[in-house]
Amino acid sequence: EIHERLVGSEMCIRDSSKSMGQNFLIDPAIPYEIAESSRANEQNGVLEIGPGIGVLTEQLCKRADKVVSIEVDKRLPPILAETMAEYENFKLVLEDVLKVDLRTLLAEEFGDKPVAVCANLPYYITTPAITALLESGAFEQVTVMVQKEVAQRICAEPGTAAYSAFSIYVQYHAKAEILFDVPADCFVPRPKVDSAVLKLVPLDKPAVETKDEKLFFALVRAAFNMRRKTLVNALGPVLGSSMSKEEITALVEAAGLDLSLIHISEPTRR
Numbered sequence: 117e118i119h120e121r122l123v124g125s126e127m128c129i130r131d132s133s134k135s136m137g138q139n140f141l142i143d144p145a146i147p148y149e150i151a152e153s154s155r156a157n158e159q160n161g162v163l164e165i166g167p168g169i170g171v172l173t174e175q176l177c178k179r180a181d182k183v184v185s186i187e188v189d190k191r192l193p194p195i196l197a198e199t200m201a202e203y204e205n206f207k208l209v210l211e212d213v214l215k216v217d218l219r220t221l222l223a224e225e226f227g228d229k230p231v232a233v234c235a236n237l238p239y240y241i242t243t244p245a246i247t248a249l250l251e252s253g254a255f256e257q258v259t260v261m262v263q264k265e266v267a268q269r270i271c272a273e274p275g276t277a278a279y280s281a282f283s284i285y286v287q288y289h290a291k292a293e294i295l296f297d298v299p300a301d302c303f304v305p306r307p308k309v310d311s312a313v314l315k316l317v318p319l320d321k322p323a324v325e326t327k328d329e330k331l332f333f334a335l336v337r338a339a340f341n342m343r344r345k346t347l348v349n350a351l352g353p354v355l356g357s358s359m360s361k362e363e364i365t366a367l368v369e370a371a372g373l374d375l376s377l378i379h380i381s382e383p384t385r386r
């Protein structure tokens with residue numbers, strides 16, 4: 117019935133599709149599969165981002181004791197009140213996920229219970245949302261649908277064209293894996309790109325040891341931003357105030373990196 121309602125609410129979807137990344141799933145097999153992979157069960161609470169009209173939410177509520185869904189679009193609560201009416205374990209929080217204090221919300225809603233995140237993420241907030249989820253250090257597992265190209269970039273191996281500063285960021289915090297692809301035809305309205313379901317399992321401790329995490333990520337970002345600069349020149353803006361060019365050159369050599377490298381990644385496409 118939820119899918120019939122989706123068709124009924126198409127006007128609302130069209131109105132808002134551009135501004136809030138709203139592409140709603142219409143193939144019922146996909147939310148089923150995502151929920152099955154998400155660790156939504158009696159042991160874990162579930163946090164969903166962007167329930168839309170509740171297609172994935174329903175599958176999560178069938179599996180977990182409690183599902184809290186954060187939705188920013190004020191037009192959706194009346195639709196969700198109907199589509200989710202039979203689920204007493206569903207709670208809607210009308211907020212922007214990027215403005216919510218996740219740790220406080222989790223403590224209030226789930227207490228000490230472990231929490232898994234599951235979402236068909238709006239594409240325009242993929243990077244900040246995943247960053248906020250990993251940064252909070254609060255989740256058992258994050259299972260999210262994202263643009264396929266972004267999922268591939270996140271899971272990319274070193275030395276490949278897709279490897280990026282964000283691959284390093286995510287893989288520093290979590291084990292990342294693509295579970296399955298989802299073609300654009302499975303959504304209304306149809307997005308221009310295909311999607312993929314990404315599973316992130318936070319690591320007990322970061323993948324590499326750093327003395328200064330902030331500096332580490334500043335160096336990583338600078339290195340991947342280098343576009344037609346040598347690595348030594350690219351690192352200048354981060355290290356230049358405390359080191360001479362010769363010292364940076366010595367560091368790059370000591371790390372076993374090629375001094376003549378001038379382009380190590382694809383420019384990020386948005």
Ligand code: SAM
Nearest residue numbers: 139140141166167168187188189212213236238
């Ligand atoms: N879960 C539904 C589905 O799979 O059909 C909808 C997914 S749709 C790609 C993304 C949803 O996220 C929309 O319902 C949209 O309103 C909501 N959304 C967009 N930006 C948001 C934000 N900053 N915080 C919370 N929800 C947001």
